[in-house]
Amino acid sequence: MRTTTAGDVTILLPDLDPDDLDPVTDLPDDDIRDGLVQDVTWRGRQIEDQSIRGCQITAADLGEITWEGGTLYGCEISRTDLSGAALTGVTIERCAITGSRFTGTRLIDVRLKDVLFDNCRFDYATLSRVSAAGSVAFTDCTLAHGTWSSCRLAGIALRTCDLSHLELDSCRLDGADLRGSRLHALAAPLDDLRGVVLTEDQLPDLTRMAVDALGIDVRTDSAADRNH
Structure with missing residues (x-):
């Protein structure tokens, strides 16, 4: 059993042997199991109620795919482009996703459990009603300029990520x-x-958010003000 830890979060990872996987080049109409998916281009394809299980996906172009329903389970995904994709109602469980691109991707009603995103780009991505049903970690990811709304992500790890200009609602x-x-x-x-966990050097940014949220007027006293 493979696991990894990010902060206090322990994630159960897939344990795949490439020698046990069968090469997959075309996107089938039914489920994909135990597949070795390398250097394929499925850009803009539509997937509906399909399950992808026990697969290793490497250097694939899945940009602008539309995936509704179904499950991604026990997969390793690396160096894959999912920019502009739309995933709706998909369950992602026991997956390790590394060095992949989700720029402008939309995740809607997606359920995550035992998922690691490492060194991935989620800039300008939209997450709506995404929930963590188990351990989830983002490590060394870029999440800048994204929009997250009505997400339930209690207890996840967002370690050494770029959250600048991320909007939460x-x-x-x-x-x-x-x-x-x-x-x-x-x-x-x-x-x-x-209830989030921060370090002391992150407190100035939290203070700025509090000042903005409360509409506090911060002024610098002039010498004339101090003399009266």
């Missing part, structure tokens, strides 16, 4: 570990950050 991040992440210009209601 009605999200639950209770206990989320944000240590080491860049929070510059993070836009979030204070309630969305209730």
Whole structure:
């Protein structure tokens, strides 16, 4: 059993042997199991209620795919382009996704459990009603300029990620570990950050958010003001 740890989050990872996998080049109409998917181009294809299980996907072009329903289970995905893709109602479980691109991707009603995103780009991505049903970690990821709304991501790890200009709306991040992440210009209601874990050097960014949220007028006293 393979596991990895990010902060206090332990994730169960897939344990695949490429020698046990069968090469897959064309996108079939039914489920894909135990497949070795390398250097394929499925850009703009549509997937509906399909399951992809026990597969290794490497250097694939899955940009602008539309995937509704179905499951991604026990897969390793690396150096794959999913930019502009739309995933709706998909369950992602026991997967390791590394060095992949989700720029402008839309995840809607997606359920995550035992998922690691490492060194991935989610810039300008939209997450709506995404939920963590188990351990989830983003490590060394770029999440800048994204929009997350109505997500339930309590207890996830967001370690050493770029969260600058990320916008949160009605999200639950209770206990989320944000240590080491860049929070510059993070836009979030204070309630969305209730219970998150930070380091001391991240407090100035949190203070700025609190000042903005409360409409506090911060002024510098002039010498004339101090003399009266």
